[in-house]
Amino acid sequence: MRQSQLFTKTRKEAPKDEVSKNAELLIRAGFIHKEMAGVYSFLPLGLRVLNNIVGIIREEMNEIGGQEISMTALQDKNLWQKTDRWDDDKMDVWFKTKLKNDSELGLAPTHEEPLTTIMKNFVASYRDLPKAVYQFQTKFRNEMRAKSGIIRGREFLMKDLYSFSRDQKEHDEFYQLAKAAYVRIFDRVGLGSVTYPTFALGGTFSKYSEEFQTICDAGEDIIYVDETKLVAVNKETLTPEVLADLGLNKKTLVEKKGVEVGNIFNLGNKFSKPLELFYVDDKGEKHDVIMGCYGIGPGRVMGTIVEVLSDAKGIVWPREVAPFEAHLIEMKGSEAVSAAAEKLYRDLNKKGITVLWDDRDTRAGEKFADADLIGIPYRIVISEKTMKENKFELKLRTEDEATLVDEATLFQKIQKTS
RNA sequence: CGGAGUGUGGUGUAACGGCUAACAUGUCUGCUUUGGGAGCAGAUGACUCAGGGUUCGAAUCCCUGCACUCCGACCA
Numbered sequence A: 001m002r003q004s005q006l007f008t009k010t011r012k013e014a015p016k017d018e019v020s021k022n023a024e025l026l027i028r029a030g031f032i033h034k035e036m037a038g039v040y041s042f043l044p045l046g047l048r049v050l051n052n053i054v055g056i057i058r059e060e061m062n063e064i065g066g067q068e069i070s071m072t073a074l075q076d077k078n079l080w081q082k083t084d085r086w087d088d089d090k091m092d093v094w095f096k097t098k099l100k101n102d103s104e105l106g107l108a109p110t111h112e113e114p115l116t117t118i119m120k121n122f123v124a125s126y127r128d129l130p131k132a133v134y135q136f137q138t139k140f141r142n143e144m145r146a147k148s149g150i151i152r153g154r155e156f157l158m159k160d161l162y163s164f165s166r167d168q169k170e171h172d173e174f175y176q177l178a179k180a181a182y183v184r185i186f187d188r189v190g191l192g193s194v195t196y197p198t199f200a201l202g203g204t205f206s207k208y209s210e211e212f213q214t215i216c217d218a219g220e221d222i223i224y225v226d227e228t229k230l231v232a233v234n235k236e237t238l239t240p241e242v243l244a245d246l247g248l249n250k251k252t253l254v255e256k257k258g259v260e261v262g263n264i265f266n267l268g269n270k271f272s273k274p275l276e277l278f279y280v281d282d283k284g285e286k287h288d289v290i291m292g293c294y295g296i297g298p299g300r301v302m303g304t305i306v307e308v309l310s311d312a313k314g315i316v317w318p319r320e321v322a323p324f325e326a327h328l329i330e331m332k333g334s335e336a337v338s339a340a341a342e343k344l345y346r347d348l349n350k351k352g353i354t355v356l357w358d359d360r361d362t363r364a365g366e367k368f369a370d371a372d373l374i375g376i377p378y379r380i381v382i383s384e385k386t387m388k389e390n391k392f393e394l395k396l397r398t399e400d401e402a403t404l405v406d407e408a409t410l411f412q413k414i415q416k417t418s
Numbered sequence B: 001c002g003g004a005g006u007g008u009g010g011u012g013u014a015a016c017g018g019c020u021a022a023c024a025u026g027u028c029u030g031c032u033u034u035g036g037g038a039g040c041a042g043a044u045g046a047c048u049c050a051g052g053g054u055u056c057g058a059a060u061c062c063c064u065g066c067a068c069u070c071c072g073a074c075c076a
Helices: A021-028 A046-061 A079-084 A113-118 A167-186 A240-246 A298-309 A335-350 A364-374 A383-389 A408-416
Strands: A032-034 A037-041 A065-069 A074-076 A095-098 A104-109 A131-140 A155-165 A197-202 A208-216 A219-225 A230-232 A253-268 A278-281 A286-288 A290-296 A326-330 A355-358 A377-380 A392-396 A402-404
Touching: A021 A032, A021 A167, A021 A298, A037 A046, A046 A065, A046 A131, A046 A155, A046 A167, A046 A298, A065 A364, A074 A079, A074 A113, A079 A104, A079 A113, A113 A131, A113 A197, A113 A290, A155 A167, A155 A298, A167 A197, A167 A208, A167 A253, A167 A286, A197 A219, A197 A253, A208 A219, A208 A230, A208 A298, A230 A240, A230 A253, A326 A335, A326 A364, A335 A355, A335 A377, A335 A383, A355 A364, A377 A383, A377 A408, A402 A408
Parallel strands: A065 A131, A197 A230, A326 A355, A326 A377
Antiparallel strands: A032 A037, A074 A104, A095 A104, A131 A155, A155 A290, A197 A208, A208 A253, A219 A230, A219 A253, A253 A290, A278 A286, A377 A392, A392 A402
């Protein structure tokens, strides 16, 4: 798109009510807008990034057989009373509200109860299982304290997938599939090298749950990483027994701060039993469905990418999540420059490469500073100077030096590899 | 929820209890300039978070509320 048409602008100075790097940069670059503590709107550039992350997750969830749905935010009190999760003593993050007739409603902080209930309508026989169902949906959690910009909000998008299996063995198989999908997701969003599967408190139905923790100073969790085995243990569950159980040695573990970018829980029959989601096997016997849940917060992932990959000049987006793949900087000069910029813009678009075309009538310094702040991976400059040589200037956001290349080389370097 | 701090033009800051609340940036005009947030001139823009109190006089001191930030607790 033409940058002159973009309604957002960049800011030179960081907002005073944000300290976290992700919120500071994302606000300065015009990706997000803060409504209140822990509540952010996504502006055009920010929404493009969020949608890219969502797209990656969706592809990987579909790949393992996930079926996408969309559930409601408004929740029926009676449903949650069945699992004893309505009382504020039991679930302290509820936002509750009321109908005109005074009956209570809640804004969903998670969706095990409603989905389990939906599945009751369709699961009866062992022939109906296994199944995996997921959604991208806004969660509401009345956190005591919002912090770290978009990493810990009170209203946030979440991908939550739930698996429904006949027995533990079948569940375990799917679990491994889902875990592998998570590894691919974090690789694709550019966090793979700093993200570790991490053992954490398990809850009622398994010894451990598994988190995906990205090493990052903005992290809220303390984890202990084994850098050769590429696994970690959350501090909350670090005991001699656990270490022995996992075959880890305290001496080889390194303490780090981590952001929990994803998690996987074994739910067993925690929800299927009270909500009566069962099936009949081939011998006519009834069994509780074995469930698992698998969460990733796309907004939190976005914030974490900014925390981990940005530099002094601004954000550095990995290509797959970047709002645009190329930032075409047109140095305002003759009509010929504009015409050449427009031609390149069209040619790149034809090849399926998304381009932000800086056609604004501003000075070079401002364009470059904005380009660095916004963080699009490929920067292409076209000016009188480059045109004289019949070339384009290409610079990667991750590099300091630009190179002059001809058109064929430009397209070759910028084409999608996968 | 406990503790600490902060609320001043769109943004970032300044102002001893005392002139018409200052500066930078942004925005708008004009001129000039055109490869790393240029220069000059002019203009625009704030009931100093809200409500109360002290005082001859409050952005400034006190109280209450609200909001935001940080530390802690909490985080299926």
